[in-house]
Amino acid sequence: MYVRSFQLSDYGPVTALLEDVLSEDCYELTMGAFARQLSWDSDLVLVAVEQNEIVGMIIGTIDNNKGYYYRVAVMPEYQRQGIGQTLIQGLKQRFEQRNVTKIMITADEFNEKVLPLYEKLGYATGDFFRSFQKLSIVAG
Template sequence: MHVRSFQLSDYRPVTQLLETVLSEECYEQTMEAFARQLSWDSELVLVAVAKDEIVGMIIGTIDDNKGYYYRVAVHPGYQRQGIGKALIRSLKQRFEQRKVSKIMITADEHNEPILSLYESLGYAANDFFRSFQKLSIVAG
């Protein structure tokens, strides 16, 4: 498995992954944010590839010199294998390269179940940006 930047040819497999992993409401919100982030800065959208298949993805954004993890998704057949952690670490490197002042985790109702994943990587409750706004509003 390796992590790399999103490429245009990844669009269909990524949307299929998101449809598989996310609830319908979460999918709609994520697709809006995904499209907007691609238009702003596609280098903050990463994919995890195993056996030539996209098995995970993460969307990040930078706003007001702060890096935000927005959404991470891993195919059910590949969960609990360290892919989510690899995606988070890779995006953290991108944030550090951009010299953001702080890294935050967008903690909306859809991310609540995986906040423990971020905690296992050393993030604390004060790193969670509790927002029920969409990324387009937060980063716009």
């Protein structure tokens, strides 16, 4: 298994992976973020490849010099084999190469079940960025 940057030819397999692994609501939300990130900086989208098949992916972004892990997904039959950890570490290296000042984990209602994985890798509760507010809501 190896991790590399997303390539345009990965779009079909990655969307199929996300559709398989994520709930319908999470998939819709993730696809919007995935498209935005690809248009901004595709080097922060990584895929895990095993025998020429994409078995996992991670989406990250940088905002105001902070790196954010957005979504990590691994095919069910490949879960609990260290692929998620490898993807997280690969993205961390990208963040460090770009000298981000802090790395955060986007903790929305869909990421709650993977937060223990980040904790296992040394991230603390203070590293979790919780935002459940819809972006379309304007504060008055």
